[in-house]
Amino acid sequence: MPVRLTNRPVCHHCDGFPVVSITTGTRRPDGSRVTLRVVCPVCQGTGHTAAPAGLARAGR
Numbered sequence: 001m002p003v004r005l006t007n008r009p010v011c012h013h014c015d016g017f018p019v020v021s022i023t024t025g026t027r028r029p030d031g032s033r034v035t036l037r038v039v040c041p042v043c044q045g046t047g048h049t050a051a052p053a054g055l056a057r058a059g060r
Contacts, residue, residue: 014040
């Protein structure tokens with residue numbers, strides 16, 4: 001059976017794209033480009049934010 005995951009809010013800082021690669025413009029001897037991997041500092045690369053504790057749902 002498929003596992004149902006709860007809907008988690010998308011990080012507003014990275015809009016759900018938590019990891020990006022930035023080209024530096026330099027090339028390696030084999031011709032490939034040198035890239036930097038950058039992770040969103042807010043969501044730590046998950047793409048989702050945790051709901052603040054004060055906004056937890058209350059009810060039955």
